[in-house]
Amino acid sequence: MNQTKKRVLVSGGAGYIGSHVTVELIEAGYDVVVADNLSNCDMTCFEGVKKITGRDDIPFEKMDCCDAPLVEALFSKYRIDAVIHFAAFKAVGESVAEPIKYYKNNLISFLNILDAAKNHGGCNVLFSSSATVYGETDKLPVTEESPRQPAMCSYGATKQICEDILVDVVRATSAYGDEIKAGASELGPVKGIALRYFNPIGAHPSALIGELPRGVPNNLVPYITQTAIGKRECLSIFGNDYPTPDGTCLRDYIDVVDLAKAHVAAVARMLDGKMKKGYEIFNVGTGKPVSVLELVTKFEKVNNLKLNYKFAPRRAGDITAIWADTSLANKELGWKAERSLEDTLKSAWQWECHLAGK
Ligand code: UD1
Secondary structure, X not given: OOOOOOEEEEEOOOOHHHHHHHHHHHHOOOEEEEEEOOOOOOOHHHHHHHHHHOOOOOOEEEOOOOOHHHHHHHHHHOOOOEEEEOOOOOOHHHHHHOHXXXXXXXXHHHHHHHHHHHHOOOEXXXXXXXXXXXXXXXXXXXXXOOOOOOOOOHHHHHHHHHHHHHHHXXXXXXXXXXXXXXXXXXXXXXXXXXXXXXXXEOOOOOOOOOOOOOOOOOOHHHHHHHHHXXXXXXXXXXXXXXXXXXXXXXXXXXXXXXXXXXXXXXXHHHHOOOOOOOEEEEEEOOOOOEEHHHHHHHHHHHHOOOOOEEEEOOOOOOOOEOOEOOHHHHHHHOOOOOOOHHHHHHHHHHHHHHHOOO
16 A cells, blocks of 8 residues: 655754754655755755755755744645754854843744644654753763753753753643553644754765854864864864863764664654653763764874864863763664764765865
C-alpha cells in the first residue's frame, strides 16, 4: 500500500544544525518543509541541502516564526506531522548584552509554533535544547535526571523556559507523566521531546553544508578553522589553569551529522507512537570528554597543519567541564554517536576550504 509520507516542519532549517537535520530527514524518507527568516544565515546551506539530496522541490518558506498569523498560515498550508524547532538566537555573549531581544525572539517563536500545532489538531514537537541547562556541576557525566542549574545567560534561560513551556503544553493537552502504551496514537494533541545538545561541531562529509558564523566566531571550532585558513590571526585558548588534566576546559564534542541522526530517531519515536511519556528528554553527545588543547592538537594532526594559538585568560561564564551520559539516548532512541573525532575535524576543515573556494 502506498502510504502518505509524514511531513516534518523544520523551523530554522536553513541554519547550521537545521540544514544537516533536513538532509537526514529527507534521506530517511520524510517530507520536509523548511521555514527560516534568514536572520543568522543565508541560502548557502539550503542550496547545499538541495545538492546533497538531489531534491530541487523542498518547500522553503522565508518567514519569521515570531509572526503568529504567518505560523498559523503555514500550518494551514501544509499538513504537519512533526515540528523540529531550531528558530532561535544562540550567541551567549549577545544574550547577556541584549536579553530582551533573546527572550522576545526565542520565546515568542516557540509559543507561536506550539499554538499553531495545538490549533491544527495537535503535533509532535521536538525542541532543540542545550546542555547549557545543566550549568556547572561536579557530578559528571550528566544524565537527564541531573538537576538544572540557574541559567548563566539569557540564551540559557530561554532554553530552560522553552523546555518548561513544552512540559506545560504537553501536560495540558496530552498525557504527560502517564504511561504511554506502545503504538498508542490517540494520546492527544501535543507530545514533546527536548534534545539537549552538547557541543555540535563539524560538517557534512560532502562539504556542501556546515557552520557559517557571521562576524567573529564565538565557538571554538569555527574559530580554529578560520585561524587555519588565515581569516583570524591567532586562536586564544581561554584558560589553561582549570582543574583538568591539561588545564583547559573539557567538553563533549558531537558531530553534527550524528546529532542530525538523533533528530531523525526522535521524530520516528514520536511518529511511531513509541514514546513512554508525553514529554521526554535526551542528552545528545558522545559521552567522551575532550579538552580544548586536545581538540586543537588533533585538528592540527588530522589536517596536517600548524595552528597559530596562544593561551589567554579564562572566558567569563565558561564552566570547567561537562560531558554527557548518553545511555538513555542509546537505549531509547537506538542512536549513538558514530563518527570519529578525527573525521569530524577533517570535515570542519574541508568545509572551511570549500567556503574559501580551495
Ligand atoms: C556554548 C554554549 C552552549 C552552546 C554551544 C554551541 C553556554 C555556556 N555555552 O558552549 O550552550 O550549545 O556554545 O556550540 O551557554 N574556546 C576557546 N577559544 C575560543 C572559543 C572557545 O578556548 O576562541 C573554548 C571555551 O573556553 C570552551 C570551549 O572552547 O572551553 C568550547 O567553547 P564554545 O565552542 O564557545 O562552546 P561552549 O561555551 O562550551
